[in-house]
Amino acid sequence: MSDQEAQWRRECDVFARYLTGEPAPPNALRHYVRWHQAPELHAPSAARGTGFDRLLVAVGRSSWPGLRLADAYSGRLLRTGLLRRKLILVLSLLESTAPTSGLIDQVGSRTKFGFWAGMVIRAGWSGCVFVVSIGVLLPLHVVCSIADRPVEEELR
Amino acid sequence: MSKGEVTVIGSGASSVHFARTALENGWSVVMLDVGRRKPAAVLPDADLNGLKTGLEDPARYFLGEDYGSLILPSDQDEYYGFPPNKAYIFDGIDDPPPRATGFKPLISFAEGGLAEAWTGGSYPFHDGELEGWPICFDDLSPAYDRVAQRIGITGEDDDLGKFYPRHAGLMPPLELDAHARLLLDRYSRKRELLNKRFGCYLGHARLAVLSRAHAGRPACDYLGRCLWGCPRGSLWVPSIGLEELRAQPGFTYVPGVTVRHFEVDDGGRVHRIVAVETSSGQERSFPVERLALGAGALMSAHILLASWLRAGKATPVLDGLMDNRQVLMPFVNLGMVASQFEAKSYQYHQLAFGLEGDTPFDYVHGLVTTLKTALIHPLVQSLPFDLLTSLRTFRDLHAALGLLNVNFPDTRRPNNTLSMEKLDDGGPPRLVVRYQPEPQEPKRIERVVRNFRRILRALGCLAPKKMTHLRPMGASVHYAGAVPMVETGGERTSTPTGRARAFENLWLIDGLTFPSLPAKNLTFTLMANATRIADLEFD
Numbered sequence: 001m002s003d004q005e006a007q008w009r010r011e012c013d014v015f016a017r018y019l020t021g022e023p024a025p026p027n028a029l030r031h032y033v034r035w036h037q038a039p040e041l042h043a044p045s046a047a048r049g050t051g052f053d054r055l056l057v058a059v060g061r062s063s064w065p066g067l068r069l070a071d072a073y074s075g076r077l078l079r080t081g082l083l084r085r086k087l088i089l090v091l092s093l094l095e096s097t098a099p100t101s102g103l104i105d106q107v108g109s110r111t112k113f114g115f116w117a118g119m120v121i122r123a124g125w126s127g128c129v130f131v132v133s134i135g136v137l138l139p140l141h142v143v144c145s146i147a148d149r150p151v152e153e154e155l156r
Numbered sequence: 157m158s159k160g161e162v163t164v165i166g167s168g169a170s171s172v173h174f175a176r177t178a179l180e181n182g183w184s185v186v187m188l189d190v191g192r193r194k195p196a197a198v199l200p201d202a203d204l205n206g207l208k209t210g211l212e213d214p215a216r217y218f219l220g221e222d223y224g225s226l227i228l229p230s231d232q233d234e235y236y237g238f239p240p241n242k243a244y245i246f247d248g249i250d251d252p253p254p255r256a257t258g259f260k261p262l263i264s265f266a267e268g269g270l271a272e273a274w275t276g277g278s279y280p281f282h283d284g285e286l287e288g289w290p291i292c293f294d295d296l297s298p299a300y301d302r303v304a305q306r307i308g309i310t311g312e313d314d315d316l317g318k319f320y321p322r323h324a325g326l327m328p329p330l331e332l333d334a335h336a337r338l339l340l341d342r343y344s345r346k347r348e349l350l351n352k353r354f355g356c357y358l359g360h361a362r363l364a365v366l367s368r369a370h371a372g373r374p375a376c377d378y379l380g381r382c383l384w385g386c387p388r389g390s391l392w393v394p395s396i397g398l399e400e401l402r403a404q405p406g407f408t409y410v411p412g413v414t415v416r417h418f419e420v421d422d423g424g425r426v427h428r429i430v431a432v433e434t435s436s437g438q439e440r441s442f443p444v445e446r447l448a449l450g451a452g453a454l455m456s457a458h459i460l461l462a463s464w465l466r467a468g469k470a471t472p473v474l475d476g477l478m479d480n481r482q483v484l485m486p487f488v489n490l491g492m493v494a495s496q497f498e499a500k501s502y503q504y505h506q507l508a509f510g511l512e513g514d515t516p517f518d519y520v521h522g523l524v525t526t527l528k529t530a531l532i533h534p535l536v537q538s539l540p541f542d543l544l545t546s547l548r549t550f551r552d553l554h555a556a557l558g559l560l561n562v563n564f565p566d567t568r569r570p571n572n573t574l575s576m577e578k579l580d581d582g583g584p585p586r587l588v589v590r591y592q593p594e595p596q597e598p599k600r601i602e603r604v605v606r607n608f609r610r611i612l613r614a615l616g617c618l619a620p621k622k623m624t625h626l627r628p629m630g631a632s633v634h635y636a637g638a639v640p641m642v643e644t645g646g647e648r649t650s651t652p653t654g655r656a657r658a659f660e661n662l663w664l665i666d667g668l669t670f671p672s673l674p675a676k677n678l679t680f681t682l683m684a685n686a687t688r689i690a691d692l693e694f695d
């Protein structure tokens with residue numbers, strides 16, 4: 001297995017644990033690698049990204065808190081970015097494959113009150129994480145955008 | 157002994173019922189079809205979760221070899237896509253696809269045609285909806301009975317009975333899931349208000365799905381796999397009808413041929429069909445005595461126009477193409493949050509709304525699908541949070557989500573045309589589709605959508621305005637018009653019994669001859685009309 005393949009497998013596993021608390025099933029790992037290896041299967045831009053996109057993915061891959069921040073940031077400010085695309089790919093693989101599909105299908109709250117209380121807490125918490133993510137990641141985003149510009153201009 | 161031979165083009169819903177009736181009446185039938193074959197059903201007894209555990213490569217089954225069912229951000233155009241194992245239904249042919257303006261045509265070259273992917277909604281038209289047709293419900297009624305008895309239709313004579321004229325062979329309805337039950341229960345408590353204030357009625361959908369065993373097919377077992385194709389044959393699709401035909405003496409099926417045009421003799425009779433083998437492109441011709449064109453409204457128009465063009469007619473134009481405008485209204489039923497969704501239930505619409513209009517023809521038809529086993533990643537990503545929060549929220553909302561699909565009627569108008577254009581490469585000509593909605597459409601849609609939002613609120617549901625989605629014309633795939641049946645008319649019309657006025661031995665057996673298009677899904681009427689034509693002209 002190449003280093004690159006090992007990294008994709010690790011990435012898929014980290015993302016799966018983040019979304020479901022469980023490791024990625026072998027079927028999901030295999031498809032995650034296959035999707036990355038086969039650029040003809042998606043739009044050329046889908047698996048690449050800007051420098052900041054790649055940085056966000058690396059932050060996400062590094063640890064759970066890193067991924068939490070990177071997800072919060074991209075969930076609001078980079079909704080079509082590389083990290084989000086990879087997370088959604090993992091979600092689609094997890095929902096198609098047992099046993100993670102069962103976890104995704106399972107309702108979380110037991111009561112309607114629990115749902116509404118959970119909603120308030122979740123929305124509040126997600127807002128707080130987003131604020132922190134801005135503090136940490138926005139400066140990096142600005143720096144990366146400036147650094148990326150000459151390359152983009154050259155490409156154009 | 158056979159009374160004679162009739163050649164049918166296509167194996168869709170219209171053609172299989174035409175062919176079956178002609179066979180029953182003593183004729184022999186040759187059916188020419190592109191006829192792409194469906195893949196064999198996998199693990200036919202497994203429910204949906206059984207597929208996820210039992211298949212060797214479930215991700216490939218659900219997302220597709222080329223990840224065609226993976227919806228990434230910015231790919232999102234519609235709320236759902238077709239599952240990979242149904243991709244064959246929409247595979248094209250080598251000939252150039254239509255060039256369309258204001259219309260998104262969907263064409264099938266599959267064995268069984270478009271209805272291999274249908275959701276089974278089977279609704280008869282009443283006299284108010286048939287206004288402007290040269291026939292009335294009584295003319296169609298025996299054919300509705302016959303089709304219903306062949307395919308099996310479930311439903312109930314409930315509040316919607318006022319919009320659905322009676323026909324024979326109605327089976328008891330399927331079991332509703334908890335979400336649908338709650339909606340119906342709330343409706344029964346608010347019935348008076350909804351009936352009086354909005355002219356709104358809710359009831360069981362009419363579905364071509366068996367609630368008890370019938371004609372050698374088993375009853376629905378609530379496997380929850382409908383979206384991926386019912387492996388039991390409980391949900392009727394035309395390929396089931398085709399299988400039955402193939403077992404009959406007097407029936408010949410010729411798949412793998414794309415009909416290009418037909419040729420006419422000096423007496424104005426069709427005498428030869430020119431086709432190509434779909435695999436090799438090699439030309440083949442078939443002599444014909446009588447021709448029934450059932451290639452779906454768009455492809456039938458294509459064949460008709462190409463034949464006219466070959467005969468040296470000035471560039472012909474057919475007008476009056478119709479389709480039902482659809483508006484999708486996703487909603488959340490607050491009474492269902494934090495409930496577990498029922499994977500083991502019929503997956504498509506279980507309930508239907510009827511909304512009275514100013515005239516019976518203006519009736520608006522709504523289909524209610526409660527969300528169960530469709531892939532959820534396209535929906536999760538549309539929530540306005542990070543993905544983790546969106547997923548956790550979605551899990552609690554899953555059973556509470558629903559989709560109301562609102563269907564509007566359409567009429568024939570001169571601007572909506574089908575024509576042919578010759579291409580520079582000297583190859584076969586291309587169909588050109590042009591569609592313009594009527595100017596008053598936006599106002600009408602706005603009024604109806606506003607009312608539906610209030611109706612849903614009365615039933616305890618929220619339908620966010622931002623998520624309401626106007627589908628492009630063509631997306632409903634209810635194509636009709638262009639060669640209307642009229643009592644008297646010119647060569648671009650047909651007789652009330654489907655005979656093309658331009659050619660003595662040509663019958664148009666699909667939606668091409670509908671003089672108007674009510675809001676209700678048309679396929680039950682397509683099948684009944686094809687049966688009626690065969691009964692009257694091939695007795």
Ligand SMILES: Cc1cc2nc3c(=O)[nH]c(=O)nc-3n(C[C@H](O)[C@H](O)[C@H](O)COP(=O)(O)OP(=O)(O)OC[C@H]3O[C@@H](n4cnc5c(N)ncnc54)[C@H](O)[C@@H]3O)c2cc1C
Pocket residue numbers: 165166167168169170171188189190191192262263264265266267268269270271272273274275276277278413414415416450451452453455459632633634635666667677678679680682
């Ligand atoms: C997702 C989906 C859901 C739907 N749900 C409903 C519903 O719930 N209720 C409802 O009433 N309707 C529904 N419909 C619409 C319904 O499927 C169509 O109205 C119906 O299939 C039309 O049948 P048809 O026989 O007229 O034509 P088609 O289904 O288009 O069949 C055409 C046939 O002709 C053949 N053919 C085409 N061109 C050629 C050629 N050149 N040479 C040889 N053969 C050719 C094809 O192979 C095919 O067999 C749905 C459609 C879709 C796509």
Ligand code: SF4
Pocket residue numbers: 365375376377378379380381382383385386387388389390391501502503
């Ligand atoms: S629920 Fe759907 S897939 Fe299952 S048996 Fe019924 S119609 Fe077929």
